Amino acid sequence: MLANKFTFGPAILVTAAFIGPGTVITASLAGANFGYALIWALLFSVVATIVLQEMAARLGVVTQKGLGENLRESIKQPVLKWLAIGLVFCAIVIGNGAYQGGNISGASLGLAGLFPDLGNSLGWNFWPLIIATVAFVLMWRGSYHVLEKSLLMLVAVMSLAFLVTFVITAPNLIELLGGMFYPRIPSGATLTVIALIGTTVVPYNLFLHAASAKQRWQSAENLSEARKDLYVSIPIGGLISIAIVSTAAAAFFGKQIELNSAADLAPALTPIFGGWAQSAMAIGLFAAGISSAITAPLAAAYALSGILGIRPDLTSLQFKIIWIVILIAGLLVATLNYRPVLIITFAQITNGLLLPIISLFLLWMMNQSSLGQHKNSPRQNALGGLIVLITIMLGSRSLLSAFGVI
Template sequence: MKNWFRNIGPGPLVAAAFIGPGTVTVCTLAGVNFGYTLLWAMVLSVIATIVLQDMAARLGIISQKGLSQVIREEIKNPVLRALSIILILSAIVIGNAAYEAGNISGGALGLESLVGHQTLNLFQYKVSAIPWILGFLAFVLLFLGKYRILERVLVGLVILMSLAFLSTAILTEPEVLSILKNMLVPQFPEESILTIVALVGTTVVPYNLFLHASLAKTKWKTNSAIGSARKDTILAVVLGGMVSMGIIISAAAIKTENINNAADLALALEPLFGTNAKYFLSIGLFAAGLTSAITAPLAAAYVASGCLGWRANLKSWRFRAVWMFVLGLGVIFSSLSFKSIEIIKFAQVANGLLLPIIVGFLLWVMNKTTVLGIYKNTKFQNILGLIIWVITIFLGLKGILSVFNLI
């Protein structure tokens, strides 16, 4: 066990990043509105995430560069390079800044379910206190600038989150055969397409591809580590997928539509399965919010460093300035009781629409001999990648058409 913990890589941090309040919210709504029928979308998402994150980790280990840095260096046309950098910076850095309010609000919802709503009087204004506590915890862990400490804290939170959500799913006494059937047989219930896009977008997260490449080069320095990185990715992503499915299964036990987030789900489960369900879900939501509140600013800082040619150092002030900006905005908006549920749902759909572009960049880079040499994608890896790319384009287009009521 000690050796296993010593060899843990960025995989759990990637899982920590994609199981945030957005995932909890989308999976809750999927379970409440469609029961088990969208579990297949989670299975598809897990497979796609493993394939793409494995590529990102391999890129980081072999090139010893982040994905955004490689894209900046490999696009030779100055106009295309500038457009690509603007797209990536706006999508990841600015997007994560807006999304951070949802991360912190989600974690606060979980904690408030346990300790109640706490307020502070600030310049004659009443603001919620718990987002500031979460923001302070995230700030301290990021400011320390020690990868090993960050890794251990996030691994601990992922384990706590996993136990919480999977225990809740077991408490609901689910129908195992029905779960297995819906995991394997795709179904498209009426008005489910945006939820499917959101489930894919909340699992195959574009910023995780940048984060994984950057963390992999920090963790591993030799090409022989590719095997360890692959095992680390598979284990962490499968566990993350099981957690997401656990949330869907828990939500499917509720026979009401007055559920908007996991805090509502916790309260709805209490009369059916006792106070334990409430505690498990609340702790899980708190852990999900805190992990994403740490990883979203971290990913934004890595992306900005790669795009702008900075040295990606956890203790660099330019690096710190980016994550402080993202974290600070999230804390302020969350403490002002900014309604985050609709923004969370919108962000998940936006992630799903942005994904084909980022996947296209990744597949292009993974086939460059000048970057990866003999470690570039094999034909089989390219076929898998292209299938995933086509699926993300298809779902993204259907999502856009659904938003404008064209289908």
């Protein structure tokens, strides 16, 4: 009986990574600006995440190597190998740097919302440094189990915060279901759709999942456990995202608002929560930010160590140097005098545009004969190909719109 008892595994790290400040801000903007119309994009994103992350976990468990290691070893032609390494390197560094800046900014906004007087009395914004220090200490210990338990706790905290707001604001369920199952893109919503996808289907989470799955399970016989973990953890994140969109739609749609911080989410919720309005949103934002601030540098370290031939080990000095660089880069981005919402939104759009590149690499890897019976089936290839096609179409539409072509 105990052997069949479900326990959370590496997939909860993926949930902790994609439910970050980007989700809170992007989903809030989606609900405030377009009501329930874009919830279908989140439903698509959750399905896409499950499909792609299952491939990444299966690759890690079966080969006992991360996605980066598999890419480096499978491409034999030198020019193609270095081109692939260069693409992945740029995708990870650009996407992760922006994303980490958004994580630290978002967590800082949460703390600033909880302790406004403390920050004002000191005269400078020290919260990003506090967030970065906490993330540094947890990662430097090099214990996978400590990280997993810490992130599970943070996911539980933000789940409670955002799901409670969803229930109390009592969104219109008919309109919610309509937005979920009737796909449409209102005028001016293309970038928001890409941002919603980018905040859920995070490219470097594929590297994180493959590497952490091989640490948790050492045999293909454990694939059923890996899938159970995935099928429970990812939908939890999807429910949180949908709850945030729905809460913002119920509270803000049709009103002229400008989101710059967690404090801006509070006024419309004040009649519901009273004096706890700001605290409720700030706690969720802090938990989302600190969890993603831990997982994003780890994901980058797993990805880059794999493709560069560095030992992907939490205790390895070279591995630590990689995530330290990403952490510092995020800290610098977070301390720039830009509106935090702009940093966070830019990170999500960047992720959405980079997703097809990493997904194509993953699909190619999952069709290698070395995987034997565990390589992709025609159905899995069809689903993966459809996801890549949709993300390419959305990204192309966004770029064409940016240049005034459409």
